[in-house]
Amino acid sequence: MQLVPHPRLASPVSSPTGQVVLAGLAGLLLGAMLAAKVEVAVLLVAGVLAAIAVAAALNYPGRVFAVLVLAIALIPTYAGPGVGPLLLIPGAALAWMIAGALAWRNAISRGRIFRPTPIDFAVLAFAVLMYVSLSFSAQVESSDFMNNLFAWGGPFLAARLLLQDTERPAFVVAASFALATACVAPIALLESSGAENPFTALQFNSVEASVWGESASRLGQVRAEASFGHPIALSMFASASALLSLGMAIYSSQRKERHVWLALAALAVGVQALTFSRTGWLILIAGIALLAVTTALRAARRRLAFVFAAVGVGLIALMVSGNAPKELELFPSSSSSAEGAAFQDSGEYRERLLERALEPGVLGLWGNPVNKVTPAVSSTNDATDNAYIILADEWGLIPTAALIAIAAALLIAIVLARRRGGEELVVLPIAAVASLGALFFVAFITQQQLVIWLLVAAGSVASERVLVRGRRRRGGAPG
Numbered sequence: 282m283q284l285v286p287h288p289r290l291a292s293p294v295s296s297p298t299g300q301v302v303l304a305g306l307a308g309l310l311l312g313a314m315l316a317a318k319v320e321v322a323v324l325l326v327a328g329v330l331a332a333i334a335v336a337a338a339l340n341y342p343g344r345v346f347a348v349l350v351l352a353i354a355l356i357p358t359y360a361g362p363g364v365g366p367l368l369l370i371p372g373a374a375l376a377w378m379i380a381g382a383l384a385w386r387n388a389i390s391r392g393r394i395f396r397p398t399p400i401d402f403a404v405l406a407f408a409v410l411m412y413v414s415l416s417f418s419a420q421v422e423s424s425d426f427m428n429n430l431f432a433w434g435g436p437f438l439a440a441r442l443l444l445q446d447t448e449r450p451a452f453v454v455a456a457s458f459a460l461a462t463a464c465v466a467p468i469a470l471l472e473s474s475g476a477e478n479p480f481t482a483l484q485f486n487s488v489e490a491s492v493w494g495e496s497a498s499r500l501g502q503v504r505a506e507a508s509f510g511h512p513i514a515l516s517m518f519a520s521a522s523a524l525l526s527l528g529m530a531i532y533s534s535q536r537k538e539r540h541v542w543l544a545l546a547a548l549a550v551g552v553q554a555l556t557f558s559r560t561g562w563l564i565l566i567a568g569i570a571l572l573a574v575t576t577a578l579r580a581a582r583r584r585l586a587f588v589f590a591a592v593g594v595g596l597i598a599l600m601v602s603g604n605a606p607k608e609l610e611l612f613p614s615s616s617s618s619a620e621g622a623a624f625q626d627s628g629e630y631r632e633r634l635l636e637r638a639l640e641p642g643v644l645g646l647w648g649n650p651v652n653k654v655t656p657a658v659s660s661t662n663d664a665t666d667n668a669y670i671i672l673a674d675e676w677g678l679i680p681t682a683a684l685i686a687i688a689a690a691l692l693i694a695i696v697l698a699r700r701r702g703g704e705e706l707v708v709l710p711i712a713a714v715a716s717l718g719a720l721f722f723v724a725f726i727t728q729q730q731l732v733i734w735l736l737v738a739a740g741s742v743a744s745e746r747v748l749v750r751g752r753r754r755r756g757g758a759p760g
Contacts, residue, residue: 331375335382342383342446347457349376349439353735354461354518357480357508358727359489366424367431368489372731376435383442395445398748400690400741404437407683411676418648420675429725436731440738450742451705454712455525459545462522466552469505469515472496473555480508493727505555514729516553516561517719521712521736523549524568528708531576559628560722568715575699575707631666631722633658638670647677668720687737688717694744703747710740 338345353372361370387394395401408430415426444450472478484490493510496503504512523546530542553561637654638644644653654674655665665671673681691714698707713736725733 331378335378338379338383339386342443343453346443346453350457350461353728353731355508357483357510359486359494360483370432372728373432373435376439380438398741398744400744403687403690410680410683414647414676414680419650420648432730433734437734437738440735444742451709454739455529458522458525462549465507466548468507469552469555473503473505499557504557510727512556513558513560513723514727516556516558517729518732519549519553520561520564521716524712525708532705560719564715564719567718568711571711634667644673644678646679648675666723668724671724688714691740694740698747701747701750706743706746709743713737713740
């Protein structure tokens, strides 16, 4: 990551006076931890660390981005307190603090917060149209909009502002995700082996804990979820991490570095397998297909082909020998068992939801007065496992079209990166668009919703770099 401080305002953390102040705060913190309840101590620790991160963001954007990813990935939503109608997700709160500090710095010293891209405009249009929908839809309230804006807007802005100041944004994002994956991997392995998930000890929010604080199983095996509150959420994060590491591996010119990235990708795939989630596998398949299509360098194509061949031979050998682990059973052979039938029924239920949503007149332009999709499909299952259907039913087809436009803008960024030699930058919009595609099989849940918008911001930064490169090639000013 970026080791050389970015041209900056002086940071109080790096000065002797700042270090003395931090030492004093640490002493006060220890005293508070001894005298106060655990929740209060946690809040104090979080406050001090957040203040340090905000100060460091002015100088070391790459490092602070890694801290932000760790905060999002390792702090469950059920550890966040409720402040009125607002769920104060810790990772989102930190993101807003970082975004505020960087936006203020950029506006004062640079005259603008950042150079907008088509992806940024699409995100802004999406937010505005959701706000407009408040005046038409009977299913949504201002508190719903505020919670979405808090959870989605902070990570997007923080990542957008941090990554634009890094020399290699793709490297920073991939390394940050790999670090977070390495942190949750041992927990996921222990959890799948029957050990208690230590993150459930952070259930400070009883409402969130009642939804996301329980373990799940499939095919007689505990599904790993670690700090993410749900196996699908962990699977989406791990799959995005695997894609990012694989992208860095195929574009790396150093053999040792390439082997490290491949090992990190394999680790992330292993974590994904422990979740028993088909959604994660679909992200991997879609992302790898996009990598294969967009890989322009001959050496990178050769490396990707080698990875395909090695993985394919390994999977075929497992299937022929009959030793394929349960984690790879996307379509269980024993459909007669109760769990196998439920495994297949979940896919059929999602298909019925989509069929119902596509019926003429079911979804309105600005949302429906009541849910017209799920009750018509099932009288026992009230879950709508499709973020696009939820958005269209509650907020309307027009805001949903704006979300799809964000995915379209990311696809354009992928094409431009391929044409203009973006090389490793292309992996950022690929990871983002693959994650948005996965929302056809799951709602915006836990802190994975923060990760999705963080990846969209990373894709916007990649688009900005590619657009600037195109202007330079045409002899224009970088602006």
